[in-house]
Amino acid sequence: MIEYPDVQSSLPEHQIPIQVVGVKGVYYPILVKRPGKTINLVARIDLSVDIPANRKGADISRNLEAVNDILGRGEIDGIETVAKLLSEKLLEKIPYSNMSTVSIESDYFTPKRSESGKESMVKYRIHGKAETVRGKSTAESIGVEVNGMNACPCAMEGTRAILMDKFKMETEFLSSVPSVTHNQRNKVKLTIKTSPSYPVEIDDLIMIIENVFGSPLLPLLKRSDEANIVYNAHINPKFVEDLVREVVFQTVRKYSGFPDDTEIEVSSESDESIHPHNAYASIFTTFGSVRKSISKSIYA
Known part of the structure; x- marks a missing residue:
């Protein structure tokens, strides 16, 4: 042998x-x-x-x-x-x-x-992670990646200024409606540290992100669906900074019973339509830190 x-x-x-x-x-x-x-x-x-x-x-x-x-x-x-x-x-x-x-x-x-009632299968990317140190408890996390559409608020206000200069008689109307801007496909990644005592549903995380975007990205869209997705993005234009802050805020509000030391990480990356590079933002923090920040901003 x-x-x-x-x-x-x-x-x-x-x-x-x-x-x-x-x-x-x-x-x-x-x-x-x-x-x-x-x-x-x-x-x-x-x-x-x-x-x-x-x-x-x-x-x-x-x-x-x-x-x-x-x-x-x-x-x-x-x-x-x-x-x-x-x-x-x-x-x-x-x-x-x-x-x-x-x-x-x-x-x-x-x-x-979709809003027109057409159903299609949407693909997301989910991820889980665990780290164990011998003799200590295991740290777990769960997360998801969601694609959405965001409209640039900077370009929107720039084109609004141009239009208001060209159509001076319509300034009141132009100031009350979304203006022309460029769109990006954006990927938001949300990860939360979790445990059996504080479970998280993937579908809830997806819903938080898609609500922040305003509409989900769907494979099957009729004309009315396309118009609604574009309109929803333009009535609430967002930088990548706006997206990560809003997702963090909505997640902490959703899981209000989670302890202060719960860790959360959110990133947002836009495939820019008028630049040869992407825009990116990321937040890594705890629920407690977010709660303190929100409290300070309320009473500032």
Whole structure:
């Protein structure tokens, strides 16, 4: 019988600890059971652990063993739960590691109706993450990426000034209606730290973002739907800065019972139509910090 040497456990040439060793791009079907529905996902999973300075390599195969152990159980209640279970299983299987991280992403489809009543399937990108430190509780997060349309408020006021100069008799009317501006397709990403005590529904996060945009982006649109989406964007034009602030505000208001140390991250990126570059904004904060900021602005 051949004895295969354990090369990973040997001493490396340079004894320096490594914080992240693992695998990326493990694809696996996940069956998620939520109240009233079951969702089939094809998820991309990234898994990693740390290794000490005196170890040449990690036992990479144990990452895949953990995936089979956890996802072979059948239905699970969310991808953040999958990430948590995998992260904890990694430390169980790899005793020389003290920290593990698991990230999961998947396309998520849900039906949406336009104002004209036409239904189509809309694709979103959902993600879950878990980080476990040995001897401590696991930190979980859940999030979503949503595409929408925003109209530039700067160009709108610029064209309004031009029109009011050209049509001086119509200044009252022109000041009361949206003006011409350029549009962008915008991607908003929202992530919240969560736990079993403070659950979050992906559909609620999607609704928050789409309400801030004014309308969802839909594959199937009739003429009236197209007009309404454009009109809704123009009656409430937004910079990327406006979008991230409004999404943070609405999320904290939605989950008013969440503790102050709940972390939230929101980013917004616009594919600019009149620039060769994109506009971008991001907020990383806590619910408590947002509540303090809102209170100061009310009484300022």
